[in-house]
Amino acid sequence: MGTSSLAGEGKTTTISNIACVMTESNKKVLLIDLDLRKPAIHKQFKISNKKGITDLLLNKDEFKNYTNDVYPGLDVITAGNIPPNPSELLNSNSIKELINELSKSYDYILLDTPPIILVSDPITIASYSDAVVLTIAYSETEKEIAKKSIDSLLRVNANIIGTILNKVPVTKQNKYYYNYY
Ligand SMILES: Nc1ncnc2c1ncn2[C@@H]1O[C@H](COP(=O)(O)OP(=O)(O)OP(=O)(O)O)[C@@H](O)[C@H]1O
Numbered sequence: 001m002g003t004s005s006l007a008g009e010g011k012t013t014t015i016s017n018i019a020c021v022m023t024e025s026n027k028k029v030l031l032i033d034l035d036l037r038k039p040a041i042h043k044q045f046k047i048s049n050k051k052g053i054t055d056l057l058l059n060k061d062e063f064k065n066y067t068n069d070v071y072p073g074l075d076v077i078t079a080g081n082i083p084p085n086p087s088e089l090l091n092s093n094s095i096k097e098l099i100n101e102l103s104k105s106y107d108y109i110l111l112d113t114p115p116i117i118l119v120s121d122p123i124t125i126a127s128y129s130d131a132v133v134l135t136i137a138y139s140e141t142e143k144e145i146a147k148k149s150i151d152s153l154l155r156v157n158a159n160i161i162g163t164i165l166n167k168v169p170v171t172k173q174n175k176y177y178y179n180y181y
């Protein structure tokens, strides 16, 4: 799963990019929008959000009726109709069972989530995710806030496999620019 501390740090952008890049090694990737507060994956890929993961859970239907084939090797399931109780749904056995079931058809399942400091959903999702990637926005995310997020994730034994430093300005003065090129 991908998450970050606060709104707008680039969670959706980075997980969408990771999803596209991961298909390059011929892996089958599924990206699911689990930000049931402010879903945005459908906007990122310019697809409909008329039905998504919440509807799939409710209707107990064939998952293939809910996937969008957006890119070779990449399927997307959008958030769908937002239920009145997103936290309950995200903590339900049915979503855990559904993700387990989906994992039989894909090499990787990536989950987009809301910000940690604002809602408990990402901590719930972290408790059943294999790995967590935390996005940190350059000169935006305060150190103390990032530490607080990491503490919350570790409290549920989340496996934090790395962080993404996003929004780094790329200029000719930037040493990363020189190293890279
Ligand atoms: N590396 C980047 N460089 C420039 N702009 C970026 C970068 N990453 C994200 N943005 C922009 O920042 C805004 C927020 O990005 P995004 O929606 O991915 O964040 P988010 O953390 O998912 O937000 P939310 O908390 O609302 O879900 C968008 O307008 C996006 O285009």
Ligand SMILES: [Mg+2]
Pocket: 011, 012, 013, 035, 040, 112, 113
């Ligand atoms: Mg987002």
